[in-house]
Every structure is written in C-alpha cells, then in structure tokens.
Amino acid sequence: MGSLGVDAVILGGGCIGASVAYHLAEAGLTEVLLLEADTLGSGSTSKAAGGIRLQHGDPLNVRLAQRSLAELVAFEQLTGVDIFLRQVGYLFLISSPSDLAIFDRSVALQQSLGVPVRVLSPDEAGELVPQLVTGDLVGATFCPSDGFATPEAVVQGYATAARRSGVTIRQGERAARIITAHGRVAAVLTERGERIATPTVICAAGIGSRAIAATAGVDLPVSAERRRIFFSSHSGGISSDVPLTVDFATGFYFHREGPGLLFGGRELTAEEMMAPAMHRLPVIADLPLKSTWHGDYDMSPDHNAMVGHSAHLSGFYYATGFSGHGFQLSPAVGEHLAELVTGRQPSIDLAPLRAERFADADGNRVEPIVI
Numbered sequence: 115m116g117s118l119g120v121d122a123v124i125l126g127g128g129c130i131g132a133s134v135a136y137h138l139a140e141a142g143l144t145e146v147l148l149l150e151a152d153t154l155g156s157g158s159t160s161k162a163a164g165g166i167r168l169q170h171g172d173p174l175n176v177r178l179a180q181r182s183l184a185e186l187v188a189f190e191q192l193t194g195v196d197i198f199l200r201q202v203g204y205l206f207l208i209s210s211p212s213d214l215a216i217f218d219r220s221v222a223l224q225q226s227l228g229v230p231v232r233v234l235s236p237d238e239a240g241e242l243v244p245q246l247v248t249g250d251l252v253g254a255t256f257c258p259s260d261g262f263a264t265p266e267a268v269v270q271g272y273a274t275a276a277r278r279s280g281v282t283i284r285q286g287e288r289a290a291r292i293i294t295a296h297g298r299v300a301a302v303l304t305e306r307g308e309r310i311a312t313p314t315v316i317c318a319a320g321i322g323s324r325a326i327a328a329t330a331g332v333d334l335p336v337s338a339e340r341r342r343i344f345f346s347s348h349s350g351g352i353s354s355d356v357p358l359t360v361d362f363a364t365g366f367y368f369h370r371e372g373p374g375l376l377f378g379g380r381e382l383t384a385e386e387m388m389a390p391a392m393h394r395l396p397v398i399a400d401l402p403l404k405s406t407w408h409g410d411y412d413m414s415p416d417h418n419a420m421v422g423h424s425a426h427l428s429g430f431y432y433a434t435g436f437s438g439h440g441f442q443l444s445p446a447v448g449e450h451l452a453e454l455v456t457g458r459q460p461s462i463d464l465a466p467l468r469a470e471r472f473a474d475a476d477g478n479r480v481e482p483i484v485i
C-alpha cells in the first residue's frame with residue numbers, strides 16, 4: 115500500500131468491519147485499509163451479549179444465521195482464535211396463545227430450512243431450566259445448535275487473520291468525510307486531514323454510519339437504542355450448560371457467564387430490570403450484582419439490517435442497522451460484502467436488505483422479524 119491510495123477503505127472496526135476485512139482478504143483483495151475511530155470492537159460489538167441463533171422469523175435471516183454459525187463453528191480453525199463458542203441452545207418462553215401461533219409458524223419455516231428447532235411444552239421448558247417459573251407459559255421453542263460466543267474475540271480473530279493477509283488496520287483514526295467525484299467514491303478524508311484515494315468505501319460504522327454516509331450524500335437511517343446488561347457474581351445453582359433463555363413477552367433473557375449470570379432486557383436500571391427477571395427466575399433476587407454496562411443497538415426503521423451498495427454512488431457499500439443481532443450475522447454479512455466488492459456471485463441474495471427500501475414504497479421488503 116503506497117501513499118497514493120488503496121483498493122478499499124472499511125469504515126469501522128466492529129464485528130462487521132472486521133469480518134469484511136477478513137473476507138476481502140480471503141477473496142484476494144489485500145490493498146485494504148480499515149479505519150477505526152477508537153479501538154477495535156469498542157462500539158456496540160463489545161457491549162453485546164454474544165447471542166447466536168438460527169431462530170429467526172424470515173427465510174433470509176435464517177439463511178444468514180446458518181451461514182454465519184457454520185463460520186463461527188470453524189472460527190478457531192480459520193483464524194487461530196478461540197471465540198468461546200457455547201452451543202447450549204436458545205430457549206424462547208411463550209406466555210400468550212397469539213405469540214405461540216407466531217412461533218409455531220416460525221418453527222415450521224425454520225424446520226423447512228433444516229434448523230433443528232422444536233416446540234416444547236411448559237413442563238419440558240422447566241425440565242431444561244428447573245429454576246424457571248413456568249405456570250403461566252403456553253409453550254416454548256428450543257434450538258440446541260444456538261448459543262453464544264465472545265464478540266471481542268471474533269473481532270480480534272478476523273482482524274488478526276486479515277492483517278496476516280496484508281490488510282492494514284489503523285485504530286484511533288476517524289474518517290471525517292467521504293469525497294466523491296462524478297457519481298463515484300474518490301477518497302476518504304481522515305480527521306487528521308489525510309486524504310486516502312480509493313474507489314471503494316465500505317461503511318460499517320455502526321451507529322456512526324448515518325453521519326459518515328451523509329458526507330457522501332447517502333442516507334442510511336440508523337439510530338441508537340440504548341440497552342443495558344447485568345452480571346451477577348453467582349449462578350444460583352443454574353447449570354453451566356443452561357440455554358440462553360428469553361422470556362419473549364418481557365424481553366428478559368439470561369445465560370451463564372463465568373461464575374455467574376449475564377442478564378438483560380428492555381429495562382435500563384437494575385431496579386426496573388428486577389420485576390420481569392424475578393417473575394420468571396425468582397432465584398435472581400438472591401444473586402449479588404457484580405457489574406453492568408450499557409451499549410447501543412444499531413436500529414433500522416423496520417428492525418432489519420441494511421446491507422448492500424448505493425444505487426446512486428458507485429463504489430459505496432454499507433452494512434448497518436442490525437437492530438440487536440449484528441454480531442451473530444457478521445460472518446455472512448462480511449462474506450456478502452466481499453462478494454459484492456470483488457464482483458462475485460453472492461452466496462445469498464440480500465437485495466431485499468438494501469437501504470433503498472426505505473425510500474421506495476415499492477421496493478423489495480423482507481417480512482419483519484418476529485423473534
């Protein structure tokens with residue numbers, strides 16, 4: 115890479131940007147520069163709960179999740195980094211007949227695509243997690259290949275492998291502007307005033323995507339939604355292989371993390387969080403809180419990701435707006451962007467995820483995610 119420029123500049127070093135860097139290198143493009151404003155993984159990625167599930171409500175997200183899980187299972191072999199993948203399953207708890215009807219349809223779809231998911235009775239859910247209150251449930255779903263992993267390790271694994279292949283990563287270097295000429299990407303201007311010539315920009319800046327894309331005249335309607343997670347110092351006897359359990363009605367979820375539990379939901383304080391948590395898992399009242407942090411979901415208007423290339427600005431690619439599940443989809447999304455940038459046939463057609471769907475009422479749409 116000389117001072118003249120690079121083949122592609124990736125904006126953002128979270129799980130998405132790092133995955134793009136890795137997959138571009140795998141596709142043979144190594145004159146690539148990744149600019150990260152802070153440190154690798156420091157955005158939403160390092161705040162995530164690490165959940166990975168094949169249980170999605172539409173075929174596109176199921177396929178993305180299947181392709182991603184396959185890469186996460188092989189991750190250590192591919193990159194040399196252990197991501198602490200725990201395939202303990204995801205258990206969704208359902209307490210209303212109308213929600214159960216939605217889940218029944220989703221399970222039928224998932225099974226038709228080869229997902230090993232099944233519907234459980236409340237008693238069967240209680241057998242999996244004896245500490246749960248199950249009396250008010252009408253059912254549950256369980257997929258044993260789901261689970262969780264460590265998001266920062268995924269970022270470091272992708273970044274290490276990408277560097278090994280020649281990709282350059284600069285941390286503490288914010289992109290200030292994308293410079294365009296004649297309907298094409300021409301360069302990226304850094305906050306320090308350096309101009310990096312490039313025909314290709316991949317915007318993976320998380321909640322910062324809207325601001326940096328706007329400098330190129332591209333609208334990516336991503337917004338931040340704050341979420342908090344909590345860590346207890348003890349597990350209350352909850353087994354080390356307990357599934358990642360989600361109470362669908364309230365959003366309360368938990369999984370084992372070290373000697374204790376990680377749990378979260380829609381509430382932003384421990385006091386508010388305790389009501390839905392104790393309703394479903396009374397033992398949680400006895401577990402001392404050890405720590406807590408908050409982060410931002412990168413939300414899109416329809417809660418589906420925005421992935422693709424701009425119809426109006428040649429050389430501008432993007433992936434953002436994952437609305438709470440960007441970590442688990444990062445492998446397949448990075449692969450897809452690398453395919454687009456290098457002109458290969460995409461493994462999955464992600465045209466329905468293009469951001470133009472928000473501008474064009476007749477544009478392709480994917481069904482809203484129900485779980």
Ligand SMILES: Cc1cc2nc3c(=O)[nH]c(=O)nc-3n(C[C@H](O)[C@H](O)[C@H](O)COP(=O)(O)OP(=O)(O)OC[C@H]3O[C@@H](n4cnc5c(N)ncnc54)[C@H](O)[C@@H]3O)c2cc1C
Binds near residue numbers: 156
């Ligand atoms: C509490 C919580 C729990 C979550 N749990 C899960 C979960 O269980 N499973 C799951 O799949 N997802 C989960 N998520 C969502 C997931 O974290 C995100 O969807 C995902 O991390 C998005 O990755 P990203 O790489 O797009 O964004 P980020 O990780 O935010 O990375 C974007 C990076 O871009 C950098 N940046 C911004 N602007 C610029 C610029 N101008 N120039 C250079 N760099 C820039 C930022 O510093 C940042 O590091 C959770 C999120 C939160 C907050």
